[in-house]
Amino acid sequence: MRLAEVAARCGARLTHVKAHGAxxxxxxxxxxxxxAVAAGVAHWGRxxxxxxxxxxxxxEVFRAxxxxxxxxxxxxxxxEPDGSLRSRKFEDALIRDPAxxxxxxxxxxxxxxxxxxxxxxxxxxxPEIAAAVARALGEAGIKxxxxxxxxx
Numbered sequence: 001m002r003l004a005e006v007a008a009r010c011g012a013r014l015t016h017v018k019a020h021g022a023x024x025x026x027x028x029x030x031x032x033x034x035x036a037v038a039a040g041v042a043h044w045g046r047x048x049x050x051x052x053x054x055x056x057x058x059x060e061v062f063r064a065x066x067x068x069x070x071x072x073x074x075x076x077x078x079x080e081p082d083g084s085l086r087s088r089k090f091e092d093a094l095i096r097d098p099a100x101x102x103x104x105x106x107x108x109x110x111x112x113x114x115x116x117x118x119x120x121x122x123x124x125x126x127p128e129i130a131a132a133v134a135r136a137l138g139e140a141g142i143k144x145x146x147x148x149x150x151x152x
Contacts, residue, residue, distance in 0.1 A: 004044065016070065016147065017041050018051035025085060028056035038065035049147060054114040055083045070147050073114035075105040075133045076123045096124050098132035105133040109142045116147050 004014050019027050019037050027034040034052070038061060041050060050062040054071035062069045076095045078086040086093040095101045105117050119130045137144055 014048055016049040016051055018072075024053070027058040027061075028053040029058070029084065031057055031061050034058035034061035035065070038062050038067060041067070051116065053083075053085070054108075068148070070115045071113065072116045072118055073108040074118050074120070075101040075108070076119050076126070076129055094120075094123055095129075098125060098129045101129045102132040102136035106136050106140045106142065109137060109140070 007014055018024065023033070023037070027037050034057065037058075038050065041048065042065060046066060048067070049070050050067045051070045051072050052059040052062055054073045059069050059071055074085065078093055078095060080086055088094070095104060101119070108114050108117055117133065119126055119133060123129060134144060
């Protein structure tokens, strides 16, 4: 994988892989897509953590393929009743209010269903949202730390 080569030349190494956008959502719902993601990553290597939507079938596929996984949730996205992310085609899919996103992040952390919480960099006001999330998690006594890595 070219990115891993560039990272190595810079003295870094890849620690996780996360599908993006529609592929991420398809891998969460469709096992054949999750298997394809896992197979593609496995072709390069297995010493990374695969990120996937908390509670999704995709995480189980990644585990079955032998990967360490990180269950992910989103501070700045709304969810459907079935736990899937609300489509961005809907105006209310994004949570733009930093206080609301912070409350959602605290709820997610307290439920313990996710190991990592994402704030999208392209969400309007993302820096303010991220700051509010970090502040609220700290005030709730929830420790923020790097995600684990299977190789160390």
